[in-house]
Amino acid sequence: MERGLKASILLATIVCASVSTAKSECTDKTAPMQMRLAYAGDRGMTVSWNTYSKLDHPSVRYGLHPDSLDRKAVSDVSVTYPTSTTYNNHVKINGLKPDTLYYYQPQCGNSSQIYSMKTARPVGDSTPFTIAVAGDMGLIGPDGLTTTTGPNGGTAPLGPGDNNTIQSMESLKSEWDFFWHPGDIAYADYWLKEEAQGFLPNYTVADGQALYEKFLNEYFDEMTALTADRPYMVGPGNHDSNCDNGGTTSNGVAYNISICPVGQTNFTGFRNHYRMPSQESSGVENFWYSFNHGMVHFIQLNTETDIGGGFVAPDEPGGSEGMNSGPFGSYPNEQLDWLKNDLESVDRSKTPWVIAAVHRPWYVSAKNTSGSICTICKDVFEPLLVEYGVDLVMQAHTHYYERNQPLNNYVIDPAGLNNPQSPWYITSAAPGHYDGLDSLVRPLKPYVVYAQDTAYGWSKITFHNCSHMTHEFVASRNNTILDTATLFKDRKCEPGTGGDDGGDDTCEI
Numbered sequence: 293m294e295r296g297l298k299a300s301i302l303l304a305t306i307v308c309a310s311v312s313t314a315k316s317e318c319t320d321k322t323a324p325m326q327m328r329l330a331y332a333g334d335r336g337m338t339v340s341w342n343t344y345s346k347l348d349h350p351s352v353r354y355g356l357h358p359d360s361l362d363r364k365a366v367s368d369v370s371v372t373y374p375t376s377t378t379y380n381n382h383v384k385i386n387g388l389k390p391d392t393l394y395y396y397q398p399q400c401g402n403s404s405q406i407y408s409m410k411t412a413r414p415v416g417d418s419t420p421f422t423i424a425v426a427g428d429m430g431l432i433g434p435d436g437l438t439t440t441t442g443p444n445g446g447t448a449p450l451g452p453g454d455n456n457t458i459q460s461m462e463s464l465k466s467e468w469d470f471f472w473h474p475g476d477i478a479y480a481d482y483w484l485k486e487e488a489q490g491f492l493p494n495y496t497v498a499d500g501q502a503l504y505e506k507f508l509n510e511y512f513d514e515m516t517a518l519t520a521d522r523p524y525m526v527g528p529g530n531h532d533s534n535c536d537n538g539g540t541t542s543n544g545v546a547y548n549i550s551i552c553p554v555g556q557t558n559f560t561g562f563r564n565h566y567r568m569p570s571q572e573s574s575g576v577e578n579f580w581y582s583f584n585h586g587m588v589h590f591i592q593l594n595t596e597t598d599i600g601g602g603f604v605a606p607d608e609p610g611g612s613e614g615m616n617s618g619p620f621g622s623y624p625n626e627q628l629d630w631l632k633n634d635l636e637s638v639d640r641s642k643t644p645w646v647i648a649a650v651h652r653p654w655y656v657s658a659k660n661t662s663g664s665i666c667t668i669c670k671d672v673f674e675p676l677l678v679e680y681g682v683d684l685v686m687q688a689h690t691h692y693y694e695r696n697q698p699l700n701n702y703v704i705d706p707a708g709l710n711n712p713q714s715p716w717y718i719t720s721a722a723p724g725h726y727d728g729l730d731s732l733v734r735p736l737k738p739y740v741v742y743a744q745d746t747a748y749g750w751s752k753i754t755f756h757n758c759s760h761m762t763h764e765f766v767a768s769r770n771n772t773i774l775d776t777a778t779l780f781k782d783r784k785c786e787p788g789t790g791g792d793d794g795g796d797d798t799c800e801i
């Protein structure tokens with residue numbers, strides 16, 4: 293049933309110039325929309341976009357100047373799934389120069405659709421850079437987070453005149469290299485809650501299937517402002533699995549996963565929409581993978597299925613809320629074995645920083661209901677994160693911002709941010725979605741340094757050099773920095789190599 297999902301190998305080939313798209317093949321249904329990028333190894337970039345009809349061989353023209361897109365990459369990956377109204381096209385471009393600005397145009401793009409993409413900084417490059425991070429970002433606008441909520445619920449609408457997180461991130465786009473979104477993307481499954489709360493008064497449960505895809509399309513449309521020219525690196529969250537929002541009661545009826553049609557269960561949309569660099573890092577699909585960017589090794593983990601350590605998807609305790617999803621690994625401990633191998637293979641002389649992102653947190657001032665505190669994730673992942681000296685763990689899922697101390701097994705590292713041995717933990721899950729923000733559970737946990745649950749915002753992380761990294765929390769409404777903290781690691785910085793600037797050896801003309 294999951295048409296095309298097995299065709300996940302991206303057979304991109306490079307074809308030299310003089311191949312322009314035959315315009316006659318282009319119709320309204322092949323017009324590109326929802327452009328999004330993802331790093332694909334040190335020399336690659338995956339360009340993804342959607343079309344209303346299937347493309348036989350999705351292609352992207354690209355080059356170093358907008359008026360000379362003299363190269364072309366082609367793939368055979370144009371995939372959809374039952375209930376979707378679009379096809380997801382994925383073209384991986386290889387053999388690019390690192391840290392280089394290219395211009396590109398998707399197949400059937402018009403002259404106003406020439407975008408740019410900047411490749412990853414070479415491994416070992418010690419030039420400072422900044423990234424954007426936030427989990428749990430939902431649809432913004434009339435079907436999601438806006439200036440009103442339903443009469444029967446919903447919290448913290450946008451204030452009139454407030455910028456939302458997309459606008460805030462867009463206004464600061466020149467400052468960050470890519471956006472890392474560790475799960476809960478779009479909240480298409482909120483159609484049910486929005487109906488139940490009277491926010492969508494003119495729809496019934498029977499409209500859910502169509503609303504789910506409508507919400508997804510609206511989300512990807514609005515995110516294009518960010519993702520067409522900045523890589524969008526994603527991980528799995530509970531709201532990416534099924535159509536029923538983990539169960540919602542409406543007019544006294546308790547709905548569950550049985551109302552979700554094929555196509556809206558088991559992370560199907562999530563698997564179709566993206567191609568994260570798991571082939572390059574021996575991970576699994578968009579569920580767990582890693583990538584390097586300059587002096588940092590980034591690791592995306594999966595807290596929703598495949599946790600391992602004796603727990604088996606689809607009903608492992610961490611994956612609560614009747615997700616009935618996964619497994620996606622080929623054996624129960626695959627993710628854990630992968631994490632160990634991945635951490636073992638990091639060359640800290642090149643990437644001194646190692647940063648992990650998870651969806652479900654384990655160090656957070658939250659109620660422990662519905663598996664919100666993922667203690668089994670802690671039990672399974674934490675020993676490796678400590679053993680290999682991971683510097684920072686970005687958590688999501690609970691909709692507020694909380695900065696903790698570095699921690700190991702609930703014990704605060706006595707060094708604080710001054711060369712700790714334990715990983716630093718930050719929860720950044722307040723970019724906004726229909727249901728606003730959650731409330732911190734007070735008193736806050738003893739390890740909390742700063743927390744706030746009243747402003748929408750996102751994280752900016754700056755890597756200054758091998759020893760200093762600064763985390764800032766930006767309030768979306770006015771771009772004010774509400775919190776800032778710098779982690780120091782006592783490491784001797786090797787002189788910056790500028791990395792290997794080879795590459796781009798294919799199709800030179």
Ligand SMILES: *[C@@H]1O[C@H](CO)[C@@H](O)[C@H](O)[C@H]1NC(C)=O
Nearest residue numbers: 323324325401402403404405
């Ligand atoms: C070109 O694409 C843009 C962006 O999708 C669209 O707004 C515009 O209408 C298109 N122009 C033409 C001439 O098709």
Ligand SMILES: *[C@@H]1O[C@H](CO)[C@@H](O)[C@H](O)[C@H]1NC(C)=O
Nearest residue numbers: 455459460462463769770771
């Ligand atoms: C709001 O966002 C817009 C568009 O991204 C930007 O131009 C403006 O500076 C932002 N306003 C504030 C107060 O940050």
Ligand SMILES: *[C@@H]1O[C@H](CO)[C@@H](O)[C@H](O)[C@H]1NC(C)=O
Nearest residue numbers: 434435490491492493494495
């Ligand atoms: C629902 O439909 C009624 C009657 O057509 C209309 O007046 C109302 O504005 C609609 N509400 C929304 C939120 O679209």
Ligand SMILES: *[C@@H]1O[C@H](CO)[C@@H](O)[C@H](O)[C@H]1NC(C)=O
Nearest residue numbers: 545546547548549550551614
């Ligand atoms: C799910 O809902 C259906 C229909 O209301 C019901 O028959 C079924 O028992 C429910 N399943 C669970 C696990 O609650």
Ligand SMILES: *[C@@H]1O[C@H](CO)[C@@H](O)[C@H](O)[C@H]1NC(C)=O
Nearest residue numbers: 294558606616617618619620
């Ligand atoms: C979810 O999809 C994966 C991959 O196709 C499959 O192996 C697994 O059995 C599915 N899980 C459920 C609960 O359907």
Ligand SMILES: *[C@@H]1O[C@H](CO)[C@@H](O)[C@H](O)[C@H]1NC(C)=O
Nearest residue numbers: 609660661663665666667668
């Ligand atoms: C949270 O709840 C889970 C399951 O109910 C339990 O296993 C775990 O120990 C709890 N964790 C904390 C920190 O209370």
Ligand SMILES: *[C@@H]1O[C@H](CO)[C@@H](O)[C@H](O)[C@H]1NC(C)=O
Nearest residue numbers: 756757758759760761784785
């Ligand atoms: C690293 O960056 C920090 C913050 O900008 C600076 O204070 C420090 O001197 C730098 N260290 C080295 C070795 O360059």
Ligand SMILES: *[C@@H]1O[C@H](CO)[C@@H](O)[C@H](O)[C@H]1NC(C)=O
Nearest residue numbers: 746747767769770771772774
């Ligand atoms: C910006 O917004 C934050 C969050 O609501 C608020 O605390 C702060 O006072 C605002 N700053 C300015 C300068 O308006």
Ligand SMILES: [Fe+2]
Nearest residue numbers: 476529530689
């Ligand atoms: Fe979540």
